[in-house]
Amino acid sequence: QTVVTQEPSFSVSPGGTVTLTCGLSSGSVSTSYYPSWYQQTPGQAPRTLIYSTKTRSSGVPDRFSGSILGNKAALTITGAQAEDECDYYCVLYMGSGIYVFGTGTKVTVL
Amino acid sequence: QVQLVESGGGVVQPGGSLRLSCAASGFTFSSTTMHWVRQTPGKGLEWVALMSHDGSNKYDADSVKGRFTISRDNSKNTLYLQMNSLGAEDTAVYYCATGVETAMVDWGQGTLVTVSS
Numbered sequence: 466q467t468v469v470t471q472e473p474s475f476s477v478s479p480g481g482t483v484t485l486t487c488g489l490s491s492g493s494v495s496t497s498y499y500p501s502w503y504q505q506t507p508g509q510a511p512r513t514l515i516y517s518t519k520t521r522s523s524g525v526p527d528r529f530s531g532s533i534l535g536n537k538a539a540l541t542i543t544g545a546q547a548e549d550e551c552d553y554y555c556v557l558y559m560g561s562g563i564y565v566f567g568t569g570t571k572v573t574v575l
Numbered sequence: 576q577v578q579l580v581e582s583g584g585g586v587v588q589p590g591g592s593l594r595l596s597c598a599a600s601g602f603t604f605s606s607t608t609m610h611w612v613r614q615t616p617g618k619g620l621e622w623v624a625l626m627s628h629d630g631s632n633k634y635d636a637d638s639v640k641g642r643f644t645i646s647r648d649n650s651k652n653t654l655y656l657q658m659n660s661l662g663a664e665d666t667a668v669y670y671c672a673t674g675v676e677t678a679m680v681d682w683g684q685g686t687l688v689t690v691s692s
Contacts, residue, residue: 499677503620510670510685511612511620516678554620558677562634564610564622 467491469557471569476573477545485570486537487555498536498557502531506551514553542572545567550554550574577601578669586589589659595686597654597671602681605629605649608674611656612688613667614685621667624656627675638664661690 468490477483483485487500492502501516513522519539528544538557542549555567583595597609611623624635624645633645644657652685654671672679 470599501678503679505620510682511672511679512682513678513680516680517676518678520592522680556622556678562632563636563679564625566612566622567622 467559467565469555469565471553471555471567471570472572473568474571476575477542477549479574480549481537481545482541482543483545483572484534484540485540485553485555485572486534486542487539487557487567488537489557490531494538494557496533498538498559500531500533502529502538502558503554504551510556517554523551525566545572547574547575578640579670579673579681579683581683581686584669586689586690586691587661589662589690591690592657592659593661593688594656595656595669595671595688597656597683599652599671599673602673604652605635609647609654610646610674610679611654612670612672612674612682613665613668613677614670615664623669625671626654628683638676658688661688663690666690 469487496518502514503511505511519531530541532539553570578600580598610625626633626645642660646655659675668685668686671683673681
């Protein structure tokens with residue numbers, strides 16, 4: 466059973482920078498997994514931030530960026546704002562039409 | 576603009592069935608891959624299934640394989656999820672989403688399915 470791992474929680478100061486990661490229980494994440502990132506406020510539908518590793522979805526501010534760092538996918542928030550306080554999920558495409566969500570990271574801005 | 580409206584959720588007894596619908600507008604539905612994703616109460620997101628634009632390819636998660644069936648009617652711009660043999664573990668908010676490249680891009684607001692006796 467493939468597990469996509471994320472940090473449970475992260476804190477960042479307003480205006481600060483935070484990097485969230487997305488890894489595999491076994492193996493390395495590469496661009497071949499087409500990592501994507503989603504933001505979700507409690508009670509709301511997810512919002513797509515990044516797809517295909519680093520492509521920003523329409524209307525997403527450029528303070529959000531995606532990359533591969535070492536053996537993981539990464540989402541960096543540069544200049545964090547209060548409204549960035551919510552949950553973040555990554556998704557990896559495993560091939561053969563199968564997708565797996567990460568465990569999610571709760572980001573606190575304080 | 577893209578609009579996705581899910582419906583069909585409700586309370587169903589264990590072992591029962593339910594069919595969800597997702598009405599799409601604001602884009603060319605017949606050219607777009609579509610996904611179903613669910614979220615159990617207070618928990619994370621889980622990918623459920625996808626169907627290619629013309630219905631020729633469909634895939635689903637192991638957790639629903641053999642119980643859930645994704646389908647679409649391009650003449651009605653509607654995506655469906657037929658759910659059979661429902662159990663408590665299927666209680667969740669179900670979202671439909673458009674597929675672009677290898678990601679989900681636009682999302683509906685979701686419909687709640689509660690499996691309870």
